[in-house]
Every structure is written in C-alpha cells, then in structure tokens.
Amino acid sequence: MEYAFEQITQINNSISIVEYASQYLELRQGVGRRSNEYWTPCCFHGGDINPSLSFNSEKNVYKCMGCDSKGYLINFIMQYHKLSFPKAVEHVLQLVDIDIEEKEPSKIMDFLYKSNIKKDPRDNLNRIYLPENIMNQYTNKPIKEWLTEGMSQEILDKYEVRYDEKSNAIVFPIKDVEHKILAIKARTLYQNYQDLGIAKYIYYNSIGTNDFLFGLNQNMKNIKLKNEVIVVEAEKGVMILDSFGFDNVVSISTKIMTQKQVELLLSLKCNIIFAFDKDVAEKELYKIITPFSLFTNVQYVYDKDNLLKSKDSPYDKGIEIWQNLFNNYKYKIRE
Numbered sequence: 028m029e030y031a032f033e034q035i036t037q038i039n040n041s042i043s044i045v046e047y048a049s050q051y052l053e054l055r056q057g058v059g060r061r062s063n064e065y066w067t068p069c070c071f072h073g074g075d076i077n078p079s080l081s082f083n084s085e086k087n088v089y090k091c092m093g094c095d096s097k098g099y100l101i102n103f104i105m106q107y108h109k110l111s112f113p114k115a116v117e118h119v120l121q122l123v124d125i126d127i128e129e130k131e132p133s134k135i136m137d138f139l140y141k142s143n144i145k146k147d148p149r150d151n152l153n154r155i156y157l158p159e160n161i162m163n164q165y166t167n168k169p170i171k172e173w174l175t176e177g178m179s180q181e182i183l184d185k186y187e188v189r190y191d192e193k194s195n196a197i198v199f200p201i202k203d204v205e206h207k208i209l210a211i212k213a214r215t216l217y218q219n220y221q222d223l224g225i226a227k228y229i230y231y232n233s234i235g236t237n238d239f240l241f242g243l244n245q246n247m248k249n250i251k252l253k254n255e256v257i258v259v260e261a262e263k264g265v266m267i268l269d270s271f272g273f274d275n276v277v278s279i280s281t282k283i284m285t286q287k288q289v290e291l292l293l294s295l296k297c298n299i300i301f302a303f304d305k306d307v308a309e310k311e312l313y314k315i316i317t318p319f320s321l322f323t324n325v326q327y328v329y330d331k332d333n334l335l336k337s338k339d340s341p342y343d344k345g346i347e348i349w350q351n352l353f354n355n356y357k358y359k360i361r362e
C-alpha cells in the first residue's frame with residue numbers, strides 16, 4: 028500500500044517517541060530549556076559511554092551525536108527492530124487506532140480545488156461545542172408552519188426541531204458526525220422579517236466554517252445501507268425528503284461546498300446524487316460535481332422540463348414532483 032505524505036506524518040505523530048523508546052532504553056530527561064530532550068547511550072553505534080542519543084518529545088524525533096542515526100518514529104522502529112518501512116508502519120498501526128484507509132490521498136483534494144471547490148483557510152478551526160442539553164431551553168410543540176409543508180412530526184422530532192419563544196423562530200441543532208452540537212440554526216417566523224431587518228435564517232452562535240453535512244449524523248446508517256447519499260442545499264430539504272421516505276439525505280447548508288464537506292462525502296465511499304435548487308444552472312452543477320465522478324458514481328437531479336419554478340428546490344412542489352424528478356430526471360455525468 029502507498030501512503031500519502033499526510034498519512035505518514037499522522038503515523039509518525041501517533042505515538043510519543045519518548046514513551047515508545049523508553050520501553051526499551053533507559054532515558055534521562057534534560058533539564059531547564061532541554062527538558063523536552065531525553066538522553067541515553069546510543070544503541071546503534073558501539074562503545075558509547077556518554078549519552079549521545081537523544082529523543083525530542085516536542086518534535087517527536089530522535090538523533091544521535093555520534094553516528095548518523097536520526098529520524099521520526101517510523102525510522103526509529105525500523106532501525107531498532109530491524110524492520111522494513113511497510114513492516115514498521117504496520118507495527119505502529121497495530122498499536123494505535125488510525126483508520127488510514129479512510130483518508131483519501133492528497134492528489135484527490137488537489138484535483139478538486141482546481142475544479143471549483145472552495146479551499147477554506149478556517150477549515151481547521153478548533154470547535155467549541157454547545158452543551159448537550161441546550162435544546163431543552165426551547166419549546167417542544169408542533170411547528171405548524173413546517174407540518175403544513177409536508178413534514179411529519181416524527182421527522183421534526185428526529186431532527187430535534189423546536190420553537191424559540193423569545194425570538195419567535197423555529198430552531199434546530201447542527202451536529203457533527205459524533206452528534207456533538209456545533210450550532211443552533213433559527214428560521215424566523217416573523218412574516219415581515221425583511222422590514223424588521225432580520226435574516227430568514229441565522230445561526231445563534233458563530234459557525235465558523237461549514238465543516239459538516241447536516242443530517243449525516245442521523246442518516247449515516249441509511250446511507251451505508253443504501254450505498255447512496257442524496258445531497259441537497261438546505262437543511263430543510265433533508266427533513267422534507269425524510270418525510271417523503273428518503274432517509275439517506277444530507278445538506279451542505281450553502282451553495283459552495285467546502286474542503287471538509289468534499290472529504291466527508293468522499294469518505295462515505297458510496298454513490299452520490301446531487302439534488303440542488305433550480306437556480307443552479309446545469310453547467311454550473313456539472314462543474315461542481317464532475318470531479319467526484321473520478322472517484323465514485325455521481326448523478327444529479329435536474330428539472331429539464333420546468334416542473335419547478337425558477338428558484339425552487341426539487342422537493343418544494345411536493346412528493347409527486349420530487350418522485351418524478353428523482354425517477355425520470357436523474358442524469359449521469361457524461362464521460
């Protein structure tokens with residue numbers, strides 16, 4: 028197996044080299060500014076009386092002042108146990124739980140960046156999660172505005188949709204795949220929200236970046252089972268389609284996918300069907316999803332016969348039109 032550079036780095040940093048080496052060697056910690064260094068007589072060159080082999084806990088590397096031994100964790104394991112590179116990697120992978128197969132080689136991402144995928148510098152921000160019970164402060168009552176749009180109460184409960192009395196808004200949590208709450212999204216119920224200067228949808232706290240797919244935490248099992256994921260733009264689409272009986276849907280919460288969302292989608296290793304809003308032109312759609320076709324089966328739902336209005340989402344006109352679109356207006360990317 029070939030490993031991408033990032034994967035090797037990940038493996039090299041997965042275990043503290045100091046802890047690993049101290050299973051076999053007697054290490055003495057440096058003092059003061061050198062307290063991140065651990066010294067021992069070198070086991071790689073003969074007759075070393077003074078400690079000349081050092082391990083750096085900060086950089087996770089080793090180096091000998093006497094012979095030319097140096098490197099990262101994998102190098103140390105190769106040298107100490109006299110193992111080949113693949114065997115040393117295997118050895119580490121047996122000790123730590125890294126799912127190395129899941130990560131797509133960096134080549135894929137490079138390719139995707141070149142084709143319309145937004146690279147977001149904030150992608151690696153440190154998340155602050157909201158308390159698990161945060162939704163309890165909102166009222167759990169039937170949301171008639173959404174129930175009349177075809178959503179069922181069961182589905183509203185599944186996505187934890189509540190009512191916020193203070194701001195007269197429908198609220199629901201945005202969760203990551205580990206079911207941690209990243210944010211609360213609110214849809215105002217004031218009819219005249221534009222006059223009031225309120226946005227239709229807001230996040231109650233800063234979301235930072237779209238490094239999630241709404242619905243993935245609830246629908247991961249169904250997606251794996253069906254080997255297929257349907258991708259829509261809005262969170263509401265996930266709930267409406269779920270009410271229509273499509274329980275393998277996620278939303279990107281925006282029109283432009285971020286790097287993390289692409290990674291998440293590819294990591295599902297299943298067929299992908301994009302069902303974006305009508306205002307995304309076919310040519311535009313093509314640009315966004317063609318790169319995916321290199322790695323998996325990709326299809327897109329496109330309203331060629333104007334069953335929808337110009338800004339509609341494919342599920343806006345009810346279950347029958349959706350089913351018609353899904354069954355008869357689904358296209359493959361041409362080779």
Ligand SMILES: [Zn+2]
Binds near residue numbers: 072093094095096
């Ligand atoms: Zn040495």
